[in-house]
Amino acid sequence: MSTKRKTTIRDVAAAAGVSVTTVSDALSGKGRLPEETRRRVQSEAEKLGYRPSAIALGLRERGLGLVGLCITPAGEAILTDVGYWATIVTHASQTLLSEGLAPVLLPHNVDLLSTLKVPLDGAIVVDPLEGDPVLTFFERNRVRYITIGRDLTRDNRSWLDDDNANGLLRLLQRTVPARTNVAFVTIGPLKSYVVDALNGANQWARGSDSSIRIFHAESSDRADIGHVVSSALGQGFGAIVAQHDRLALHLLSAMTERGIEAPKDVRLISVTDSPDLESASTPISAIRQRPAQLAELTARGIIEMIRGKPDIEKTLLPLEIVIRKSAPSIVG
Amino acid sequence: MSTKRKTTIRDVAAAAGVSVTTVSDALSGKGRLPEETRRRVQSEAEKLGYRPSAIALGLRERGLGLVGLCITPAGEAILTDVGYWATIVTHASQTLLSEGLAPVLLPHNVDLLSTLKVPLDGAIVVDPLEGDPVLTFFERNRVRYITIGRDLTRDNRSWLDDDNANGLLRLLQRTVPARTNVAFVTIGPLKSYVVDALNGANQWARGSDSSIRIFHAESSDRADIGHVVSSALGQGFGAIVAQHDRLALHLLSAMTERGIEAPKDVRLISVTDSPDLESASTPISAIRQRPAQLAELTARGIIEMIRGKPDIEKTLLPLEIVIRKSAPSIVG
């Protein structure tokens, strides 16, 4: 783990009057040398402040134990805004570190990525986009990876995700009456968890004689959100599902501005949960994701892949639903 | 940036029927070879999916461009709880990445650290403790580092920090009348920003005929916090300063439980700011730190050090004060 130049194994060898082999053995405890030689070498090494070069080690052993973590496009505030991501980074890192691997924070962005010269042993990619170039990049560079969420256009080998489809299905069953038209509001590039949530919603709709209609918000600007809210509510939807917690909060405040109340006028549901949903002026029902478990499983998966196991199987983590005031239970 | 074995420069050379030098030159655009040779080599390299080994490169060039980020002891929830840290990680990473360096998330913990074999070119250590073993570790391993905050027991070469001393001085001047006894509540191991804040407080006390008394909370348990609040308030303090935002919130709720109101019964101030302070039942006055700027400056500093500049100078970032209801302005 050294970094500055100087003091190679040869320096130590010279100082101790032995060969480099002996130094290597003495320091690693490998060959059986006389205690005396070993001590002499060790003390000499200590005196010179010798540290084996991690890079040289890595060259021999083909790998330094570095695992990339691609969270989101560079330039965006990644960890600060989205607790989900911060939790993933934290827990994935802890798991990796506890196994002697080091997490490298990488941009979810090929241009920057190709700037770097990091010898990655593997990577974890969070929320890949459709046809994500980052995944292509890793494939071309023979870096094995696992995704959290998946690239819908890719025959994705290894991924894990929260089971948002089933989660939303159950949440709708619990909180939205049959024959209710539901507006599903999306924003930003399409990610797999949104598609999953939509699938869950559609499954619910089929089973309860309802319909789902998608609205896409261009941005989270007040104007765009307001537009979505107006057009959705002008058409008699009984419930609104927001793709994620921040969007749900935006929708809530747009509704409040217009004098529309949840759940009285319309039920409001968020696909992703966050503490802010709990403390909103009207607490918002949501599915509780499990980023910590997801991250740990993913990290363990990539560790296994690095250690030679074949690709891991695709896994869906079952989720809890959290019922709050914005869409209370209709059961019992 | 490759990772899996195979396809070395020699394979390409063989396939193209040239020497490794020619391959190296052809691919790097160095030597002036005939276009035709270059193209042939390139196409052959492409066909074989050849990627230069980042490790081998690193061995030659003595460095891979890895910068460690030590935030806090492993095992603790690092980024999720403390927005300050998350902001630092985000912005330091962005700056490093934009310069072709890669941030490695490291535990602030020597045992785990020595497990790893990461060839670090430099490191950023956030909030070092007194006599921090992590800094010793880096010194022994010849890894250059900058700290955010400083190790009080160490003749620290390079550090940056928020100017909490001056910040708290001004905040007290604005919000606490002269001749007020102030309780300063600390928690956890002593960090330099707390010492700085204390210095600011003492300076204020000298100038306004007041006194500062320190209370140390063992933990943020309800009981411990309650104990501190009781003993501080039993002694007629007119203001309480909390070491950080989470502690301030704990104090506030302990006060509320006891029917003590801020600012009526006692003024409450936090050294560090966070959005939660704004939305607390009684919004709490604080100093606004600037983690984003701090992180960027620090990253630029370590980049310069890696590129050969001498240690950077110690820097204090001036801060804004944020006056809220828990300790309103006494001026004007």
Place this chain on the structure above:
DNA sequence: TTGAAAGCGCTAACAG
């Protein structure tokens, strides 16, 4: 018991 040499993959002198 110890050492010489090969090799990990690459680039830069230096020859040819």
Place this chain on the structure above:
DNA sequence: CTGTTAGCGCTTTCAA
């Protein structure tokens, strides 16, 4: 114009 060679720093056969 292109190839040979010498490292970068280390470990591991294989000889001595």
